[in-house]
Amino acid sequence: MDNRPLSIIHWPQAILHLDGDSFFASVEKALNPALKDKPVVTGQERGIASSMSYEAKKLGITRGMPIAKIKQEYPECIVVAGNYEAYTMFAGKIFNIMRRYTPAVEEYSIDEAFADITGLRKMHNCSYKEIAIKMQKDIMDELNISVSVGVSLSKTLAKLCSNFRKPFGITCVDGTNIHILLQKTPIEKVWGIGKNTAAFLRKYDCNTAYDFIKKDHIFVNRYLDKKEREIYNELKGEYLYKIKTDKKSTYQSISKAKTFTPTKDKEAILSQLYKNIEDACAKSRKYNLVATKFTIVTKTQTFFTNGQKVTLSRPTASASELYKIIEPLLDSLIIPNIIYRQTACVLSDLTADNNSQLSLFEDNLKIAKIEHLNKTVDSLNKKFGYNTIHLARSLKARSLYTRELAIPKLNIAV
Numbered sequence: 001m002d003n004r005p006l007s008i009i010h011w012p013q014a015i016l017h018l019d020g021d022s023f024f025a026s027v028e029k030a031l032n033p034a035l036k037d038k039p040v041v042t043g044q045e046r047g048i049a050s051s052m053s054y055e056a057k058k059l060g061i062t063r064g065m066p067i068a069k070i071k072q073e074y075p076e077c078i079v080v081a082g083n084y085e086a087y088t089m090f091a092g093k094i095f096n097i098m099r100r101y102t103p104a105v106e107e108y109s110i111d112e113a114f115a116d117i118t119g120l121r122k123m124h125n126c127s128y129k130e131i132a133i134k135m136q137k138d139i140m141d142e143l144n145i146s147v148s149v150g151v152s153l154s155k156t157l158a159k160l161c162s163n164f165r166k167p168f169g170i171t172c173v174d175g176t177n178i179h180i181l182l183q184k185t186p187i188e189k190v191w192g193i194g195k196n197t198a199a200f201l202r203k204y205d206c207n208t209a210y211d212f213i214k215k216d217h218i219f220v221n222r223y224l225d226k227k228e229r230e231i232y233n234e235l236k237g238e239y240l241y242k243i244k245t246d247k248k249s250t251y252q253s254i255s256k257a258k259t260f261t262p263t264k265d266k267e268a269i270l271s272q273l274y275k276n277i278e279d280a281c282a283k284s285r286k287y288n289l290v291a292t293k294f295t296i297v298t299k300t301q302t303f304f305t306n307g308q309k310v311t312l313s314r315p316t317a318s319a320s321e322l323y324k325i326i327e328p329l330l331d332s333l334i335i336p337n338i339i340y341r342q343t344a345c346v347l348s349d350l351t352a353d354n355n356s357q358l359s360l361f362e363d364n365l366k367i368a369k370i371e372h373l374n375k376t377v378d379s380l381n382k383k384f385g386y387n388t389i390h391l392a393r394s395l396k397a398r399s400l401y402t403r404e405l406a407i408p409k410l411n412i413a414v
């Protein structure tokens with residue numbers, strides 16, 4: 001194993017990631033001292049476990065396990081209903097404690113935040129590691145909540161660090177030690193590397209994050225997409241994903257559309273549609289947003305537009321969840337023997353993803369309402385506003401090309 005450091009600079013920048021340990025269950029314990037040292041499970045109202053205290057985890061209870069089963073098999077467990085107002089309040093207090101140390105705090109989810117602490121050693125008169133320890137101690141002393149903290153050179157590395165020791169862990173990895181952390185990290189544990197990418201990378205002998213970053217530029221340029229190349233560079237200690245301190249993103253909707261060589265091959269059309277959905281979901285997650293409304297549109301070679309707008313039973317930004325729920329609608333969107341030239345999708349009614357722990361479950365997600373939007377271009381224009389006219393014009397103008405088109409305001413007038 002190559003043991004040369006990746007960087008000779010200890011701290012070109014210092015990025016901190018803080019993650020609540022069994023957060024919902026921890027809040028329940030902080031609110032009710034009688035629950036101390038007891039196995040506590042939240043999620044009674046949903047019928048499945050949404051968060052478990054470490055004592056409950058030790059018993060073998062996992063997220064998503066049915067509450068009925070828990071009550072039967074683990075009668076010693078204390079099951080409570082989720083109190084999301086309390087969780088949000090505690091999250092706010094945690095973020096405010098972090099802001100005592102640096103104004104550059106990004107609230108990432110209900111129990112996770114990033115912070116840029118670069119250059120603050122002098123002000124706090126201590127090392128970066130000590131800043132992390134003080135933050136963690138303040139949160140424990142004042143709120144009785146256990147958090148794990150990681151500090152390293154990029155968001156991707158800091159996230160690996162906070163997950164490295166849990167609960168109540170502190171993991172600081174500077175530039176000269178990144179290689180050791182990466183050697184201990186299986187590739188699928190890397191933030192942003194999905195199952196498919198991990199399976200692909202393993203085929204090319206990338207079993208750890210370290211194997212991955214040792215791949216040369218020929219491999220990287222040939223096989224990786226933009227996001228994967230960013231992760232590759234973040235793992236090497238480059239600070240690409242910046243801390244976003246504004247609380248709310250300005251995004252009202254996220255749209256992806258793609259025009260392609262006209263075809264009636266259903267699989268080809270579907271793959272274009274799926275790509276749009278994946279891209280829109282990825283962008284939505286990047287800004288920590290989830291959508292409650294979801295629109296899919298197909299356009300035929302003769303510019304006939306066919307669309308379905310779906311209201312979801314709960315917000316999501318997961319493409320795999322959306323695939324499942326739109327499956328029954330596809331037959332009406334892609335009609336056999338009709339030639340199609342464009343697919344589009346719009347995520348709208350976006351809100352901050354404050355319940356990322358809950359969004360891991362798929363059981364409650366279903367279509368709450370479907371609106372059929374089968375329109376000709378003219379009536380679509382009337383309904384959607386002038387941007388659609390622009391879109392139609394662009395389509396005609398660019399009809400010979402295959403390229404992506406933005407449809408920025410499509411959802412706003414819907």
Ligand SMILES: [Mg+2]
Nearest residue numbers: 019020021111
């Ligand atoms: Mg957590």
